[in-house]
Each structure stands twice: as structure tokens, then as C-alpha cells.
Amino acid sequence: MREKRTPSGFLLKQRAFLKLYLITLTEQERLYGLKILDLLRQEFKPFGYRPNHSEVYKALHDLIEDGILKQVKMKKEGMKYQEVVYYRFTDEGYKKAQLYKRQLKAELDRCEALIRKAIKDNFG
Amino acid sequence: MREKRTPSGFLLKQRAFLKLYLITLTEQERLYGLKILDLLRQEFKPFGYRPNHSEVYKALHDLIEDGILKQVKMKKEGMKYQEVVYYRFTDEGYKKAQLYKRQLKAELDRCEALIRKAIKDNFG
Numbered sequence: 001m002r003e004k005r006t007p008s009g010f011l012l013k014q015r016a017f018l019k020l021y022l023i024t025l026t027e028q029e030r031l032y033g034l035k036i037l038d039l040l041r042q043e044f045k046p047f048g049y050r051p052n053h054s055e056v057y058k059a060l061h062d063l064i065e066d067g068i069l070k071q072v073k074m075k076k077e078g079m080k081y082q083e084v085v086y087y088r089f090t091d092e093g094y095k096k097a098q099l100y101k102r103q104l105k106a107e108l109d110r111c112e113a114l115i116r117k118a119i120k121d122n123f124g
Numbered sequence: 125m126r127e128k129r130t131p132s133g134f135l136l137k138q139r140a141f142l143k144l145y146l147i148t149l150t151e152q153e154r155l156y157g158l159k160i161l162d163l164l165r166q167e168f169k170p171f172g173y174r175p176n177h178s179e180v181y182k183a184l185h186d187l188i189e190d191g192i193l194k195q196v197k198m199k200k201e202g203m204k205y206q207e208v209v210y211y212r213f214t215d216e217g218y219k220k221a222q223l224y225k226r227q228l229k230a231e232l233d234r235c236e237a238l239i240r241k242a243i244k245d246n247f248g
Contacts, residue, residue, distance in 0.1 A: 009172045010141070010175075012135065021246065024245065044238070051134075052132050055132065105243070105247055108239055112236065112239045112243070113171060115232055118141060122144050123225075
């Protein structure tokens with residue numbers, strides 16, 4: 001009866017979910033180093049979800065290591081010495097990001113269908 | 125910047141999802157020892173989800189340890205020596221199960237809303 005543990009394909013992993021948001025925030029030029037955690041926590045607060053610091057920054061580092069995002073440092077407006085760190089796509093990154101988003105769209109649709117099935121099956 | 129790792133309240137856990145199904149299958153008198161895994165795998169196959177043996181049986185054992193379900197052994201129809209194992213609610217179990225289901229309904233609704241938000245936020 002023993003089986004090897006293989007991914008069972010249950011719901012979307014948190015890391016993938018966060019990477020998707022970080023990509024979209026980059027498209028919208030809204031991804032600033034210090035604001036990311038606050039921004040995401042505020043977004044998800046009404047849904048009872050509070051991402052951890054480490055979860056968010058692991059997702060960000062994944063995207064940098066995958067060659068999708070790069071850090072850009074800029075002087076803060078009107079400030080001589082203060083820098084702001086933000087994120088942009090690398091030259092190759094935008095295309096990779098679009099591919100990732102397409103995969104995630106399919107995955108989100110699958111999860112939505114699975115949850116709706118569970119609601120129907122268990123609560124008629 | 126260091127934080128204690130607390131549950132972040134992302135999507136529903138697989139264990140809870142499976143417990144919910146096991147409760148509903150018990151209500152429907154469809155929970156037989158040997159059939160559970162096949163039944164669930166068949167149900168979720170179109171959704172790309174294939175629960176592992178250990179995941180399903182841990183969920184079942186949780187329900188037994190929580191005093192919700194009990195094992196019943198019955199002679200197989202027409203067979204003198206073969207037994208079938210199935211599951212029923214304990215005396216206290218039915219009420220506990222209904223409470224659990226109510227919690228899970230709220231949780232599934234929350235997850236559905238979070239996924240729909242992600243679809244809207246990231247795919248317009």
C-alpha cells in the first residue's frame with residue numbers, strides 16, 4: 001500500500017500566488033522595496049490572509065533568481081542621499097512573466113472550480 | 125524585521141478539505157474502508173487533484189480521534205467470512221460534524237473570494 005510522495009495537485013501554493021501578484025505590481029510600476037509587505041497585507045486583509053515577511057521576500061527572490069525581475073535604485077525625489085529600491089522586468093523578464101501569468105491563470109481557474117465543486121458536493 | 129511564524133491564513137489546508145468530504149460521505153452512507161481513496165481520486169481527477177493514500181487516511185484518523193466517526197464492521201452480504209469496514213457518526217459525532225461543516229463552509233467561501241480577487245487583480 002506504500003506510495004512515493006508525489007505532489008497531489010491540491011490548491012495553488014502560496015509562493016506561486018505571491019509571485020503572480022509581484023509580477024502584476026511590477027507591470028503597474030507599483031513594486032517598491034519597502035512597501036511590498038504593507039501593500040499586500042492591506043490588499044488581503046478583508047480576506048483573512050496576512051502574508052509573512054519571509055514568504056513575500058522568498059517570492060521576490062525567486063523572481064530575481066529566475067531572471068524575471070531586477071532591482072533598480074533611484075534617488076528619492078527631492079532627497080539628495082536617500083535611495084528608493086524598486087523593481088522592473090529584465091530584458092528577458094517580461095516575456096517569461098507573461099508565460100508564468102498564463103500558467104497561473106489556468107491554475108487559479110482550476111482552484112476556483114475545485115472549491116466550487118466542494119461547496120456544491122458538501123453543501124448542496 | 126524578524127517575525128514569529130504564525131499561520132498566514134492563505135488557502136484552505138488539504139487535510140480540512142478531505143475531512144469535510146469524509147463527513148459528507150458518511151452522511152450519505154458512502155464511506156467504506158477500501159473504497160475511500162478510489163472514490164476521492166475519481167471525484168477529483170477532472171480537477172487535476174490526486175489525493176495521496178496517507179493524506180486521506182490521516183484525515184480519516186483525525187475524525188476518529190476527534191470522536192466524530194467510528195468504524196463499523198459488517199459481514200459482507202452473502203459472504204460468511206468476509207467483513208466490510210465502514211464508518212458512521214458516533215453519538216456525539218453528528219453534532220460535532222455539523223459544526224465543523226459550518227466552519228468549513230465559511231472557509232471555502234473565503235477561499236473562493238480570495239481566488240476570484242486574484243483573477244480580477246491579475247487578469248483584469
